[in-house]
Amino acid sequence: MNNSIFSYRKVYGYVALILMVLLMSWEFQKVDAALHMESIPEESIRLRILANSDSPSDQYIKAIVRDAVVETMNSWVSEPISIEEAREMLASREAELQAVIAATLEQNGYNYGFTTTIGQVEFPTKMYGQLVYPAGMYEALLVTLGKGEGRNWWCVLFPPLCFADTVAGEATAGVDKVSAEAEEPAAEKQPTSSETETVQAADAEADKAGAKQQEAAVEEAADIEVKFFIVEIFEDIGAWFRSLMA
Incomplete structure (x- = not known):
């Protein structure tokens, strides 16, 4: 009888120990999920x-071109599409985007050229909160304004996950030219202080929105990790009890 009581006390002790380990590992599981989660799928x-450069004028027109390109592409699709459909749409309507970019530059008084290319594009490493997006070649639409030596902006068109990137841009070789070689503007357009503030505010909002979206995605993935971990622990406990009763 005493041996039976002692045996059950040992079982209770083991269960208590397991529960303590479970609670201690909760936060570790959430951190691990955040660090290993890939918020950008491979097929994107x-x-x-x-x-063109990091001057206020060139950064200003970059933001204007960005808005024009994103607005144009948003008008193409009203419902979710597959990545194959996205590729076909982008390739078949590249000329339309080129016309939009050319018109935007001209309307704002910029006479340097631009290039576009669709395919494998080089991206720098990007640290975004707890997530690291490694440098490498990724499928993308690249728009290079003028010399392409200024800070860049990038987002994920498919699936949509956009945010600003302030990593210094590098010129990418082998792009298809759709305009004349970049020319030095005769008189560089200087944006007004209000225009500069508007662009800076828009970039700041893009950063905030991207950060919130990333944090939400990380939190969701972490919760899923923890739930599966808990299920596995209780399944193991149940199997252990069944083995004791056998």
């Missing part, structure tokens, strides 16, 4: 826009 199409 990005948009990268390189500014």
